[in-house]
Amino acid sequence: MDAAELIRQAIDQGADAIVGPDWVPEAMDPAFEAVVAANIPLIIYNAGGIDAADRLGAMN
Incomplete structure (x- = not known):
């Protein structure tokens, strides 16, 4: 199972x-x-810094 699928399962739960x-x-x-x-x-972490977080709407 890949990480993206685990994230989708966490959303569903x-x-x-x-x-x-x-x-x-x-x-x-x-x-x-x-x-x-x-x-x-x-x-998110190890993700390209604040630019990646801003692009996704995440905290970094």
Whole structure:
């Protein structure tokens, strides 16, 4: 199972917040965008700094 799928499962289970690395943005960004769309706080790390966080609507 890939990390993006685990994030989607966390959304479906009503996570209070999600924290994860954005090492492969083309694979992870759609899942992270879904987190933000679900109004779940998102914290990313190892992700290209504040520019990546701002692009996704995440905290860094």
